[in-house]
Amino acid sequence: MRRILTCLIGLILMTQTATANNIPIQEVKSPGGITAWLVEDHMVPVVSLQFAVRGGSSLDPQDKAGLANLVASTLDEGAGDLDAENFHKLLEDNSIYLSFSASRDEFRGGVKTLVANADMAWEMLSLAITWPRFDAAEVARVKEQIISDIQNNYSDPQWAAYRTMNNTIFAGHSYRLPGAGFEHTVTKLTPDDLRQWMQERMARDELLVAVSGDITADQLAPLLDKIFGGLPEKSKPFTLPEVKLQAAGKNFIIQRAVPQTKLVMVQPAVARADPDWYPATIINYVLGGGGFNSRLMLEVREKRGLTYGVDTQVQHYDHANIMVVGAATSNETAAQAVDLIKAEWQKMADSGVTAEELKDAQTYLTGALPLALTSTDKIADFVLQLQLEHLGMHYPQERLEKLNAVTAEDVARAAKRLLNTQALTLIAVGDPVGIKAEKLPDPAQTRGVK
Template sequence: MAATVEELKIKDINIPIVFEEDKRLPLVTMQFIFQNSGSIADTTKAGLAKFSAKIMNEGTKELGSSAFAEKLESRAIHISASTGRETFVIELGCLKEEFDEGLKYFELLLKDPNLTQEAVQKVKTTTLGNLARKENDFDYVASNELKALLFEGSVLANPSSGTIDSVKSIDLNDVQEFLDKNLVSSKLIVAVGGDVDIKELKDKISKIIASMPKGEASSVKKYEVSKEVKEKIVKKETQQAYIYFGSPYNISVNSEDYYKARVATFILGAGGFGSRLMEEIRVKKGLAYSAYARLQVSKSSSYMSGYLQTKLESLEDAKATVKKIVADFVKEGVTEEELEQTKKFLLGSEPLRVETMSQRLHRTFMEFYNGQELGNSLKELEKIKKLKLDDLNEFIKFHKEILDMSFAIVTKR
């Protein structure tokens, strides 16, 4: 059955339900997705959204973490909370026969999360330990430094996990206020897939949603990437240089030309072997084991980013090579062979991207979330199939903003 978008009206709010029926296995997956409630909502303290999700994974106040987990495990029910940049997600997964029981615990968690000093201290201790270990993860360090350059002065400049100082400052009241503001029905989208009847589902979840606070909806703010070319060098005890680079990319999630950006970026650096970056940096010059560039487009931002590791003594050569590759790419465009090979890969690998129900459900959700019509992904593939070389090269040459690259580099002291 094709995915659909239904609606459920509660408290004068139309709650969207992205639904994909799949009766091949007796399984059900349900997500409560709260918009504009991920790390983009960390306006007071960096890492608060992710910290709050970890608190939601500590069970209920009445049962506590261990007892709540045991109740779920005895029935093979999975409930977890997580965050993305723009969303806060609580997910339920179980056998069809356990769905009612799963909903019971799902509702208990929403009504009575384990908001205790003990839970906060436990999450704080584990989070600080993880952050301390990441100080020696130089990919993590360079990636965060790049975001700080590209989005200087905005919430997107902060690490989604927070910093040691910001996490230390988070207290019980911060988490309570975050959950009260963000886990509300006015921000809710429901995504459900599996062996479940949509009418029965609506009846069951309407009671849960009706008991939630209404709250206030808010739209996702768009953050512009800094147009100023910057460089940040961080000195660490390392045997390799870690080079992360990024630049503006003036395109939106629902742009008519998004498919062209997808093809162009694949040829430049997202396609692994055969991409420009990999061919020049690894195959021809032997400067790195791998090199990538990716398109990062969402409601809140749009930019290109990439990375590679190289020998300490090859740092300047590698950086100059990246700049030259991108400059030549914008100036000269791509070849007919590169375009045809990319078409074959993107069209040929499509079945792998939608082989599971969760993949199809996620795709449908993203289409709805981004304001696109359902089935947009398939139409995009048709556009890729018909894409002509001259049209692609015209698009590439128009987007000269990707030449304005900033670099975040971790190298030896």
């Protein structure tokens, strides 16, 4: 039955692939020289704009960890003459969705609006990024919310596993710092810190813009100056070193009196520009990224019932690339689950994939893109990501062609090169039986610092 369902899904995806892989992206330049990538779609009177400036939370000073996140969390808490209450009321009254976020490598913002309310939406976005208020009372309130969220994480084994992973493999690099910061660093952040961040980071030289929906290039060009023209021309220059992953092949335990052990395993992955990126994408899907069709789910969950779920994912950053395995199992079966994961890791390295696995992966991966681009904001976000990763306007079609060109021999070669059980770092949170590992302090006791 599963095989039939997979085939049916594949047929559906294949019928939509051609359209999605020919996204009509056009470049628009404003009179003031601001560039955006635009995908016009006049079927529905909605427009979405997404933007980013390079340089995210990884640029936060260690004693001000959480700064970029706090900026993102307070930019919509009043701007210009509008206090937080009136700012939010205008957004709600005009059905405007405005959001900001900070990740390791970039700071993002976005707005989605009905065409009828677009003028108001552009004005609200412009106000937020050029004249944010950062009123002391609102900043204090948001800081309390963030600190509360940080404290709530302490009891979560998954948080403890990933916090330990970041502290361990990214040791010595700013990638180890949590984007939300620590209790003690967020507590000390001030409105002046936020204003300084805006002066240093929110500038036109690192600005990328993507727009999708019911708007033409001629309409968009002058709007770019209206929205972003008030930003400084230059941001503060920055450089970040490449990450040298630490603790390869080591096992660590965070001891907790809980009935299950949370397992996280991680090793280096390939960069986007690597010739083996597309074979590695197939490897990830077959090994653990393909949900119930993946090898790890079949071996660890279905055949032996050791977990409700186990998966792999490739995390791609500007200065690091990692492949991560995540699972949870009973304390008594933790060692068995680890051994099974490593066995499948080695099996893939030794033998690659079958012809059937390759075809299923190609069908899904090439067909999944249309299902991901179902709204103007998702399309704008995708087009923005193309810019952030230097992939070019023709990437969707190139991706289709390169994925379909991958052979079983390519996968076998890449798997032998990339997968290495000796390089896997293991973090186990719980009271696992049979795992030999170094015990580390519980990050809940150190407030996430180590």
